[in-house]
Amino acid sequence: MHCLADNIHSPFGNTTADNFAALRRGAQRPTLHRLPGVPEPLCAALWPEGAIEARYAALYGDAEGLSRFEQLALLSIRAALAQTELDVSAPDCLLLLSTTKANVRWLAAAPESFAPRTGTLGETAAVIARHAGFSTVPVVVSNACISGAHALLLAARLLRQKAYRHVVVCGVDEQSPFIAAGFQSFRALSLAPCRPFDAARDGLNLGEAAATLVLSSDALRRAVETPRAVLDWCLVSGAVRNDANHISGPSRTGEGAFRALRATLPPDVSRLAFVSAHGTATPYNDEMESLALSRAALSALPVAAYKGLFGHTMGAAGVLETLLSFRAVEAGCVPPVQGFAQLGVTRPVSVSAVERPTQRREFVKMLSGFGGCNAALHFAPAPDVADAPLGFVERNWTPVAEVHLTSTTCSVDGETLPLSATGEALLAAIYAEFIGGYPKFHKMDPLSRLGFVASELLLAAVRRKGHHLDENTAVVLVGHSGSQAADTRFQHTIADPDNYYPSPAVFVYTLPNIATGEIAIRNGFHGETAYFALPAFEADRVRRLVCTAGSDPETTALVGGWIECPTADRFEAHLHCYLPQAPSPRP
Numbered sequence: 001m002h003c004l005a006d007n008i009h010s011p012f013g014n015t016t017a018d019n020f021a022a023l024r025r026g027a028q029r030p031t032l033h034r035l036p037g038v039p040e041p042l043c044a045a046l047w048p049e050g051a052i053e054a055r056y057a058a059l060y061g062d063a064e065g066l067s068r069f070e071q072l073a074l075l076s077i078r079a080a081l082a083q084t085e086l087d088v089s090a091p092d093c094l095l096l097l098s099t100t101k102a103n104v105r106w107l108a109a110a111p112e113s114f115a116p117r118t119g120t121l122g123e124t125a126a127v128i129a130r131h132a133g134f135s136t137v138p139v140v141v142s143n144a145c146i147s148g149a150h151a152l153l154l155a156a157r158l159l160r161q162k163a164y165r166h167v168v169v170c171g172v173d174e175q176s177p178f179i180a181a182g183f184q185s186f187r188a189l190s191l192a193p194c195r196p197f198d199a200a201r202d203g204l205n206l207g208e209a210a211a212t213l214v215l216s217s218d219a220l221r222r223a224v225e226t227p228r229a230v231l232d233w234c235l236v237s238g239a240v241r242n243d244a245n246h247i248s249g250p251s252r253t254g255e256g257a258f259r260a261l262r263a264t265l266p267p268d269v270s271r272l273a274f275v276s277a278h279g280t281a282t283p284y285n286d287e288m289e290s291l292a293l294s295r296a297a298l299s300a301l302p303v304a305a306y307k308g309l310f311g312h313t314m315g316a317a318g319v320l321e322t323l324l325s326f327r328a329v330e331a332g333c334v335p336p337v338q339g340f341a342q343l344g345v346t347r348p349v350s351v352s353a354v355e356r357p358t359q360r361r362e363f364v365k366m367l368s369g370f371g372g373c374n375a376a377l378h379f380a381p382a383p384d385v386a387d388a389p390l391g392f393v394e395r396n397w398t399p400v401a402e403v404h405l406t407s408t409t410c411s412v413d414g415e416t417l418p419l420s421a422t423g424e425a426l427l428a429a430i431y432a433e434f435i436g437g438y439p440k441f442h443k444m445d446p447l448s449r450l451g452f453v454a455s456e457l458l459l460a461a462v463r464r465k466g467h468h469l470d471e472n473t474a475v476v477l478v479g480h481s482g483s484q485a486a487d488t489r490f491q492h493t494i495a496d497p498d499n500y501y502p503s504p505a506v507f508v509y510t511l512p513n514i515a516t517g518e519i520a521i522r523n524g525f526h527g528e529t530a531y532f533a534l535p536a537f538e539a540d541r542v543r544r545l546v547c548t549a550g551s552d553p554e555t556t557a558l559v560g561g562w563i564e565c566p567t568a569d570r571f572e573a574h575l576h577c578y579l580p581q582a583p584s585p586r587p
Helices: 016-025 051-060 068-081 121-132 144-160 176-183 257-263 285-296 314-331 422-436 439-443 446-464 484-494 504-510 514-523 539-551
Strands: 002-009 031-033 041-045 095-099 139-141 166-173 209-216 233-242 272-277 360-368 373-381 397-406 408-412 475-480 529-533 557-567 570-582
Touching: 002 016, 002 068, 002 233, 002 314, 002 529, 016 314, 031 166, 031 233, 041 176, 051 068, 068 121, 068 166, 068 209, 095 121, 095 144, 095 314, 121 139, 121 529, 144 166, 144 209, 144 233, 144 314, 144 360, 144 373, 166 314, 176 484, 176 504, 209 314, 233 257, 233 514, 233 529, 257 285, 257 360, 257 373, 272 314, 285 360, 314 360, 314 373, 397 446, 408 446, 422 446, 439 514, 446 475, 446 484, 446 514, 446 557, 475 514, 475 539, 484 504, 484 557, 514 529, 539 557, 539 570
Parallel strands: 095 139, 095 166, 272 360, 475 529, 475 557
Antiparallel strands: 002 209, 031 041, 139 529, 166 209, 233 373, 360 373, 397 408, 397 570, 557 570
């Protein structure tokens, strides 16, 4: 895997170099903003009103009905591709879009010029891919705050499998009243510039950005000259692990983050320049990360954390912070942690408010998110690693059980279940008749209920066949519209200024990967969990995406498939359980 080109568009600049320079000099930090319909002010790193649209118009003219989110993504994608000679219309080029909420602001008031667009994850990716010139079907990675890191891991796997020769990963999110109200409902935001790992930290700042990385299985030359210091980076290994603990709170022992680190770290950690931490500046997340780093024997390793300047850019964070880490190693430095003054976590971690020198050439990127997901990635310059990256295996997977559930029918391994209800009442009826004994079911959103019921029926069938799924089971769900039903419900709670009541219990379900977290918690699965979105259902493509989690050498089983729930009374889940195929005996 080779990194051909990159770009960052943020309020601090329109190139990766500009943004890295802002980080080193300590540019102006997040400031207070007022968003329409949100009673409380927001400390965030945001563009001035109209700045993205103005830049797009200056470069490309008419936006042709594109949303602000889509214009931002295209600004970064086109800037990165301009550094290469790639023909992205070729059938071996793929766009991976990493985002948490994409066009969610359309729920408030979709402009008439966008009709009949829906703004769903799958549709949004298709629009961006078409305008960028891709001919292949794009994939969305929407896995909460680890989305960007997971997209980079997925890209490396697809290149390793020779599914594509070139993959363009764009992480992008914008801020909106929807997102601000949700985080405020959790009391997770600070009204001042945030302070990662500091004793006085009191919450995170939000940010918005688009960051793009062009990856290839070929070491192609760039179309433009680059500084000699820019290295050809390689993802050596990576892992995603679930806490199997809570859908919105981090593990009190750092379990998932530690497991991800354990699966990712090189044998000789003295080669690492630093660990790029999630570093949200919330009391619980930073404490959890310190525990995970301590358990992984990394307490002495320098820590880099970028959200003190850029804020939490959500789906962009994994790509943006990886690119900043590339530039830091190339510059021979560990960047300063903006806002840090005094260590405020119970385990020692090496954090500094001033830049530190380093001559080491490798680093680890960490991220954690709602739904219990945690990611760790190990990067090194391509000449410094072997031709065959660690942490990637090729295996064939065999389906051993199947569930197909719609709003009117349900079958397990082809046998139809007798149903006492249809539509919105069906899932509760199946739960009462065939499952029961799990009160958390009743607080779930429709998508999570669908995933829970379908997975319970599936796993019961697996057990009847004598198979046992252990804690290293992966859960991968693929859909089109994400958490649309929960999104609509949460939007109703903030639409009326006189009846404004955003609830954290509702907001947490506005991330589609929460459905995978619920399944992991129910079954004690600590393996990889993910939600991907496609423009439309394609059985073969869904299966291939589910089986990418089988590239992780620790994965022992796969649970996943198609899941779609645009409204509480219209849904479909088609899930399989896969086990690794035994190798054929040698003749």
